[in-house]
Each structure stands twice: as C-alpha cells, then as structure tokens.
Amino acid sequence: MEIRLEQLTKIFTDKTGKETRAVDNLSITIPSGKLVGLLGPSGCGKSTTLYMIAGLLKPSGGKIFFGDDDVTRLAPEKRGIGLVFQNYALYPHMTVRQNIMFPLENINIKREEALKLVDEMAALVGIQDQLDKKPAQLSGGQQQRVAIARALVKKPRVLLLDEPLSNLDARLRLQTREEIKRIQRETGITTVFVTHDQEEAMSISDQMVVLEYGLMQQMDQPQEMYNHPDNLFVAKFLGNPPVNILDGRIEKGNIIVGESIVLGKTKGKDGKYVIGIRPEDFRFDPEGFEVAADDVEHVGRDTLIRFTLGDKSVRALVDSDSVYGKTTIRLAVKTSKVHVFDPETGLAVL
Ligand SMILES: Nc1ncnc2c1ncn2[C@@H]1O[C@H](COP(=O)(O)OP(=O)(O)OP(=O)(O)O)[C@@H](O)[C@H]1O
Ligand SMILES: [Mg+2]
Structure with a gap:
C-alpha cells in the first residue's frame, strides 16, 4: 500500500x-x-x-x-x-x-x-x-x-x-x-x-x-x-566519525583549504565554499597534499590520523600499515568524495 x-x-x-x-x-x-x-x-x-x-x-x-x-x-x-x-x-x-x-x-x-x-x-x-x-x-x-x-x-x-x-x-x-x-x-x-x-x-x-x-x-x-x-x-x-567540515575556496578549478590543494580539476566557480570530507575518504597518495599528523591512533583495523588543515583539526581513517612513526604524510581525496556547499544556503553545489 x-x-x-x-x-x-x-x-x-x-x-x-x-x-x-x-x-x-x-x-x-x-x-x-x-x-x-x-x-x-x-x-x-x-x-x-x-x-x-x-x-x-x-x-x-x-x-x-x-x-x-x-x-x-x-x-x-x-x-x-x-x-x-x-x-x-x-x-x-x-x-x-x-x-x-x-x-x-x-x-x-x-x-x-x-x-x-x-x-x-x-x-x-x-x-x-x-x-x-x-x-x-x-x-x-x-x-x-x-x-x-x-x-x-x-x-x-x-x-x-x-x-x-x-x-x-x-x-x-x-x-x-x-x-x-x-x-x-x-x-x-x-x-x-x-x-x-x-x-x-x-x-x-x-x-x-x-x-x-x-x-x-x-x-x-x-x-x-x-x-x-x-x-x-x-x-x-550522517556518518560516524562525522564528516570534516572546512572553510575553503575554489580557485581556477582547484579546491583549496588553508594552503593545501585538496583537489584539482573541479568544475565549480571561483569563490568561498564550505568543504565536507568524510574521514574514510582520505587515502595515501605520493602526489597528494602534505600534512603533519598531530596524532595517530590505531583502532582495530583502522588508523585514525588527526592533522590540521586550514584552521581546523581534521580526522582521517586510513589503512593501518603505512603510518607507524611517520609524522608527515601525503593524502588525496577522490573527486566524488569532496562535498562542496554554498556557505550562505548550505546547499550542495558540486
Ligand atoms: N502536543 C504538542 N503540543 C505542542 N507542541 C508539540 C506537541 N507535540 C510535539 N510538539 C512539538 O513539535 C515538535 C516536533 O515534535 P515531535 O514529537 O514530532 O519530534 P520528534 O522528531 O519525534 O522528536 P523525538 O526524537 O524527541 O521523539 C517539537 O518542537 C515538539 O516540542
Ligand atoms: Mg518522537
């Protein structure tokens, strides 16, 4: 019915x-x-x-x-x-x-x-x-x-x-x-x-x-x-741990938070945006943006890394193996996993 x-x-x-x-x-x-x-x-x-x-x-x-x-x-x-x-x-x-x-x-x-x-x-x-x-x-x-x-x-x-x-x-x-x-x-x-x-x-x-x-x-x-x-x-x-919410901007097709280009080749118009990235959507990438891990915590299968991006503390969940002892790491996020919102309306724009 x-x-x-x-x-x-x-x-x-x-x-x-x-x-x-x-x-x-x-x-x-x-x-x-x-x-x-x-x-x-x-x-x-x-x-x-x-x-x-x-x-x-x-x-x-x-x-x-x-x-x-x-x-x-x-x-x-x-x-x-x-x-x-x-x-x-x-x-x-x-x-x-x-x-x-x-x-x-x-x-x-x-x-x-x-x-x-x-x-x-x-x-x-x-x-x-x-x-x-x-x-x-x-x-x-x-x-x-x-x-x-x-x-x-x-x-x-x-x-x-x-x-x-x-x-x-x-x-x-x-x-x-x-x-x-x-x-x-x-x-x-x-x-x-x-x-x-x-x-x-x-x-x-x-x-x-x-x-x-x-x-x-x-x-x-x-x-x-x-x-x-x-x-x-x-x-x-939706999501636990929750999505990371960051103040960012788009400049010439790059999504930038603080000084880091978190994603290139996007379609959005230049301007200020609110950027959402879920902790599990980061991955290691030698070509990626560099961050300094403030804290590394191993939780069962997962590794939770905290680092600072722009002026916010960010959480990333990644595979365990690769992070023991490293403080500087390079990360990337898949195109479809970077959520971009209008700062005024909160509506998704990408
Ligand atoms: N009988 C009532 N008289 C006046 N206001 C009410 C009445 N019932 C609900 N409300 C108000 O209507 C809104 C929605 O209430 P509702 O009970 O539907 O929420 P809910 O989503 O089920 O919340 P919860 O998860 O706490 O059960 C609330 O602001 C509540 O205070
Ligand atoms: Mg109820």
Missing part, C-alpha cells in the same frame, strides 16, 4: 499563542512494500508525522493518501494500521497470547481462527515458546517482538514504528533491527520506521527521509544520501 503525504503540515499552538510548525509542508511518497526510515534529531517532527499517518493527530493542513484512498479525515481504527511504540505498551496482566490476540477481540472472528492467527504471528516474530508467559517474564527484545506481533495480527495495510529499538541494549538493538527488516521483507508490508539514530536508519531503510525543524531535507536511498548529501545538514547528520 503506497502512502502519499501531500503538503502535510502540523502547527501546535501553546497557551501564549506561540506556534510551532512541527511538520511543515511535507510532501513524500512512501512506495508500496518498502521500509522508509524517518530520521532526524529530537524535536524535528518525526513522531508528529507518524501520528498523523496513524490518525492520532489531526493535520493543520495537507492530505494523506493510502493508495487512492484519501484517509486524512478517517478515524485511526479504520485506516488499517499497526502501531509499535518505543515502550512496548503491553498489558502486564495478560499473557503474551492474550496480548497478541487483543486487537482481534472487537472484530467478528472465531476463537480457533484467532488462536491460529496468534500462532502465525508468534512464529513470524520468533516467540512461539513464550505465549503463556506474562510480558514481565520476557526480555526487552522479546517484548518488542510481542508488540510487533500484536501490531500485525489484524493484517494491517501499513506498519508504523516509533523508535521501537530505543529501550533495548546495544546487542539486542542490533538483533531486533535485523528481525524487523526480515519481518518487513517476509510480509511485504509498507513500513514507516522512526528513529533519531542515523546508523540504524541507514542499515534498515530502503529509503530514508531526513527532517529538520519539520522540513524535509532529503529523501533517498541510504547509500545515495550518504554519498550525495543535498545540504550541509544531511552531510553532518
């Missing part, structure tokens, strides 16, 4: 009359059967967007379509959605089986059929042997699987997840996110996955939408967005 948001807007007004544009003119199409990650920092409007899709919040403007159906004014229970929150929100006094079965109570369905559906969902999320337990007897990861099974038991058209992994420890978070991806693939259900964790969004999403102050910054496949950020905000938000 394709989800289409057309100029979706939500304005909250507080007691003093001050307005917050939590979601501002958001127009996106979430393709049928795909998992789309809604990503951005705290307060950027992710949950507000999700709750409008769910019908829990009324938009201030714009429309929501499920396929050809305009669902903008439809009650949540009529939309055919499954919702999963950060805190599993299971009923503590019920067994896992009763929890998963709960959404089926007010629809006309035979008990044997309901039990069969519960078994099917429990198998899908891998908790068949936990059905007689109470939620408190399960791990966080298992409880979240129960919540997902409960969200899917009515065979919704759309699955909406709001930070479903945030309450889990690092190992369970990794495992459960792989499970969510598998469940989504197996069921083919159109899914919107909200997170503020860029790595999580990158690993799980078919496509990502990055929001800031309620405004869409970019929508793309994760790798595409990582390699070609449309603006400075997206460049900085």
